[in-house]
Structures are given as C-alpha cells and as structure tokens.
Amino acid sequence: MNAKPKLLTVLDVVAGAMFVAAVALVFFYAPLERVMGLVQKVFYFHVASAWIGMLAFAVAAFYGVLYLVKKDERYDRVELAAVEIGIVFALITIVTGSIWARPIWNAWWTWDPRLTTATVMELVYFAYLMLRSGIEEPERRARFGAVYAIIGFLSVPLTFFSIRLFRTIHPVVIGSNDPGAEGAFDMTQKMTQTFMFSLLTFTVGFVTLLWHRVRLGVLSDKVEQLKLKLQS
Amino acid sequence: MEGPANTLSYFIAGYGVIFGVLAFYIGSLIVRWRNLKQDEAMLTELEKKEQTE
Amino acid sequence: MSGFAPFMRALSAVVWKDLRAEWRSRELLSAMLVFALLVILIFNFALELESTVRANVTAGVLWVTFTFAGQLGLNRSMAVEKDRGCLDGLLLAPVDRAAIYLGKTLANWVFMLLVAVIVLPIYSVLYNTNLFIPGLLLTILLGSEGYVAVGTLLSSMAVQARTRDILLPILLFPVAIPVVVAAVKATGGYLQGLDITEIQPWLNLLLTYDVVFTAVAFMVFDSVVEE
Numbered sequence: 001m002n003a004k005p006k007l008l009t010v011l012d013v014v015a016g017a018m019f020v021a022a023v024a025l026v027f028f029y030a031p032l033e034r035v036m037g038l039v040q041k042v043f044y045f046h047v048a049s050a051w052i053g054m055l056a057f058a059v060a061a062f063y064g065v066l067y068l069v070k071k072d073e074r075y076d077r078v079e080l081a082a083v084e085i086g087i088v089f090a091l092i093t094i095v096t097g098s099i100w101a102r103p104i105w106n107a108w109w110t111w112d113p114r115l116t117t118a119t120v121m122e123l124v125y126f127a128y129l130m131l132r133s134g135i136e137e138p139e140r141r142a143r144f145g146a147v148y149a150i151i152g153f154l155s156v157p158l159t160f161f162s163i164r165l166f167r168t169i170h171p172v173v174i175g176s177n178d179p180g181a182e183g184a185f186d187m188t189q190k191m192t193q194t195f196m197f198s199l200l201t202f203t204v205g206f207v208t209l210l211w212h213r214v215r216l217g218v219l220s221d222k223v224e225q226l227k228l229k230l231q232s
Numbered sequence: 233m234e235g236p237a238n239t240l241s242y243f244i245a246g247y248g249v250i251f252g253v254l255a256f257y258i259g260s261l262i263v264r265w266r267n268l269k270q271d272e273a274m275l276t277e278l279e280k281k282e283q284t285e
Numbered sequence: 286m287s288g289f290a291p292f293m294r295a296l297s298a299v300v301w302k303d304l305r306a307e308w309r310s311r312e313l314l315s316a317m318l319v320f321a322l323l324v325i326l327i328f329n330f331a332l333e334l335e336s337t338v339r340a341n342v343t344a345g346v347l348w349v350t351f352t353f354a355g356q357l358g359l360n361r362s363m364a365v366e367k368d369r370g371c372l373d374g375l376l377l378a379p380v381d382r383a384a385i386y387l388g389k390t391l392a393n394w395v396f397m398l399l400v401a402v403i404v405l406p407i408y409s410v411l412y413n414t415n416l417f418i419p420g421l422l423l424t425i426l427l428g429s430e431g432y433v434a435v436g437t438l439l440s441s442m443a444v445q446a447r448t449r450d451i452l453l454p455i456l457l458f459p460v461a462i463p464v465v466v467a468a469v470k471a472t473g474g475y476l477q478g479l480d481i482t483e484i485q486p487w488l489n490l491l492l493t494y495d496v497v498f499t500a501v502a503f504m505v506f507d508s509v510v511e512e
Contacts, residue, residue, distance in 0.1 A: 045250050088253060127455045154460075
C-alpha cells in the first residue's frame with residue numbers, strides 16, 4: 001500500500017466541506033414545512049441515504065458481474081466495500097424514516113410495503129456478509145459473493161414496484177403524488193435546491209467512503225498474505 | 233390553520249441518528265485501518281528478522 | 286460439448302437420476318410431506334383457523350408451508366449430492382453445467398409440486414375450503430418455479446460453506462420474498478374470488494421473477510460449482 005493518493009485527500013476535503021454546507025442548508029436555508037414542522041427536514045438526508053443505499057447495492061451488483069467475467073480480486077474488493085457502505089446508508093434510511101413516521105403516521109413502524117422491502121433489502125445484505133464469513137477460501141468467497149450480490153440486487157427493484165402495486169401511505173417524492181399518501185408535501189424552490197444539494201453531497205461522500213473502504217480491503221489482503229508467508 | 237406542529241425532538245433524533253451512524257462507520261474504518269497498519273508493521277518486522285537469521 | 290441434443294440428454298439424465306433415487310428411498314419426499322403437515326397443524330393451533338379467519342389467512346398458511354417444505358427439500362437434495370461425492374462426479378462428467386443446474390431445478394420443482402398435490406386436498410378436506418381453482422393451481426406452478434430456480438442456485442452455494450445447514454434459509458428467504466409475496470397475493474385473490482384485473486399484476490410479477498431468476502441462475506451457476 002503506497003501513500004494516500006492526492007486526489008483522495010482532495011475528495012476528503014470536498015466531501016467534508018459539502019457535508020457541512022448541506023447540513024447548514026438543511027438547518028438554516030430550507031423553509032419550515034407548514035404542517036409537519038421541523039421533522040420534515042429529516043427528509044433531505046433520509047432520501048439522500050436511500051439513494052446512496054440503492055446506488056451502493058447497484059455498484060456491488062455491477063462489480064459482481066465484472067468479477068465473474070474477469071475473475072480479478074480488485075473487483076471483489078469494490079463489491080464488498082459497496083455492500084458494507086450500502087448497509088450503513090440503508091440503516092440510516094430505515095431509522096430516520098421510522099423517526100419521521102412517529103409524529104406523522106403516529107407509529108414508529110407500519111408494515112408499509114416501502115418500509116418492509118427496505119428492511120428485506122437490509123436482510124439480503126446481512127445474509128451476504130454471513131455467506132462470505134462462512135467460506136474460508138478467498139477465491140470461492142469472492143465467486144459466491146459476486147453471485148449473491150447479483151441475485152440480491154434483483155430483489156431490490158421490488159422496492160420500487162411495490163409502491164405502485166400496493167396502496168401505500170408512503171409518500172412518493174419523485175413522480176406523481178398519490179393523494180392517499182400521508183405526509184406528502186409540495187416542494188418549494190428552496191426545498192428543491194436543498195434536496196438536490198443533499199443528493200450531490202451524499203454521492204460525493206459515497207465515492208470518498210468507497211475509496212477508503214477499498215484501500216482498507218487492499219491493506220487487509222496484504223496483511224493476510226504476509227501472515228500466510230510467515231506461517232509457511 | 234395552526235402553525236407547524238412542534239416536532240423539534242424528532243428532528244434532533246433524526247439528525248442525531250444520521251450523524252451518529254456516519255461517525256460510527258467512519259470511526260470503524262479508522263480503527264480497522266490502524267489495527268491493520270500495526271499488524272502490517274509487526275509482520276514485516278518478523279519477516280526481516282527471519283531473513284537475517 | 287455443445288449443441289441442443291446433448292444438452293437435453295444431460296438434462297433429462299440429471300432429472301431421471303434424482304427422480305429415480307427418490308422413488309427408491311422416498312426419504313426426501315416423505316420428510317417434506319410430514320414437515321408440511323406439521324406446519325399446517327402448528328398454524329392451526331397458533332392461529333385458531335376458524336372459518337371466519339381462515340379465508341384471509343389460507344393463502345399465507347399455504348405458502349409458508351410450501352416455502353418451508355421446499356427449503357427442506359432443496360437443502361437435502363444438494364447435501365446428499367455433496368456428501369456422497371455425486372456433485373463432484375457430476376461436475377467431472379463432460380456435460381454442460383447449465384444442464385446440471387436445470388436438471389436439479391426441474392427435479393426440485395417436481396418434488397415441491399408433489400408436496401402441493403398432496404397438501405392441497407388434505408387442506409381442503411381439513412378446513413372445508415375448495416382450493417381447486419385453476420388460477421390458484423397456476424399460481425402454485427409459477428410460484429414454486431421461481432422459488433426452486435433461485436433456491437437450487439443458493440443451495441449449491443450453501444452446501445459448500447462451513448455453516449451450510451443454517452445458511453440456506455438465511456440466503457434464500459430474503460431473496461425469495463418477491464416471489465412469495467406475489468404468490469400469496471395472487472392465491473389470496475383467487476380464494477376471495479377477486480376480479481382477474483386485480484390478480485393480473487401479481488401474476489405478471491411472478492412471471493417476471495420466474496424468468497429473471499431462472500435466466501440469471503442459469504448463467505451464473507457455472508461460477509458456483511467451478512473448482
């Protein structure tokens with residue numbers, strides 16, 4: 001492992017600064033929603049986390065395919081890194097959603113299809129980690145991981161299908177608003193700006209975290225190799 | 233029409249969770265990195281010793 | 286080895302092998318069946334399946350029974366191959382691995398359908414419900430296909446892991462949920478006599494997942510058994 005690349009340091013600074021700016025926008029710039037009040041501001045980072053969760057799992061599936069085609073361990077590292085970050089952001093999405101739901105739907109949890117499928121998605125990737133930890137041989141672990149990352153991601157689209165198929169109370173932010181949804185609201189221009197900036201910030205943050213996690217994987221593999229070498 | 237509902241505590245809880253989880257994850261990355269670096273230093277040390285012997 | 290004819294020969298050889306072995310021992314099917322009946326019995330106590338409640342929960346009870354019994358069968362059918370060294374033998378044979386996958390899937394599908402064929406009349410008699418609705422049978426056909434398609438792939442991964450006995454349900458259930466949900470909704474729709482336009486979206490979803498899971502598993506199976 002060589003010294004930290006300059007670009008990564010730049011990314012660190014940019015991502016950090018953007019995060020501070022996004023927080024400032026959410027806290028001070030975005031207007032107070034008329035009915036829901038302050039809790040509505042959770043929305044900006046809630047949806048941004050959901051987006052990163054999806055993006056991370058998509059990246060994992062993509063690198064899973066690449067690994068199966070090329071059989072290069074570097075792709076496997078990116079895939080594992082993406083899954084781990086995806087789990088973190090999916091967790092944030094579920095917990096913040098639940099906190100937002102408490103005052104609006106008057107319950108921490110409803111068995112709404114959106115929430116349920118998001119949870120199923122989280123479970124899929126916990127299973128992914130368990131699968132990997134159950135296999136010692138690195139090459140086989142990488143192959144099985146890749147297969148499961150692909151299969152697991154196929155069950156994710158249901159998250160989107162489900163909002164249209166079931167009658168849901170979860171508000172649909174992008175696209176048409178279902179009048180039956182509780183907690184829906186019209187976005188003002190300032191809200192849209194804050195929202196877009198949050199999305200961008202989280203995306204940059206995702207790239208930065210992914211890079212760091214991949215470097216961690218490289219180092220981990222190197223230590224593993226050293227151990228094997230010393231044992232023999 | 234009343235004003236907005238008072239949901240300050242939920243707002244704080246929401247952002248508390250976001251900051252908390254992110255800080256925890258970044259912290260875990262740093263800790264894992266440090267431990268691996270230590271292992272790496274130790275192992276290369278051992279390797280050198282073996283070679284000189 | 287390529288071409289359609291050898292592929293089909295290999296495929297039917299695998300299917301026949303499984304079916305004949307099962308016909309001799311009957312251990313897999315009998316275990317699945319007894320298990321399925323026990324699940325129904327447990328539900329009877331847990332939910333007190335009175336006639337008023339029953340109509341709404343029958344679909345759920347049926348599919349939980351099928352998925353649990355199916356998981357048992359999937360686990361066993363791969364574990365047997367692995368333990369007796371048959372899997373290695375099969376893989377050494379100069380046939381397309383995709384044929385082995387399809388063969389195992391077909392055999393597992395047959396086992397699951399056989400369980401359904403026996404469970405359905407028993408359930409009908411025990412709870413005095415008519416389950417023989419053509420659409421419902423179609424739903425079972427489609428639902429179990431998607432389930433075994435992804436289940437066969439995952440069970441061949443699970444048997445190669447250290448924690449294999451507990452791993453299959455953990456891997457399979459979250460991934461199979463789209464199939465199970467769609468199957469439960471369609472079954473429930475038929476049982477309540479809903480209009481076909483309300484059931485159609487669920488059947489479409491089922492069909493989509495059947496095709497997607499089968500096709501993807503077919504393509505990646507090679508990397509699961511590669512040694």
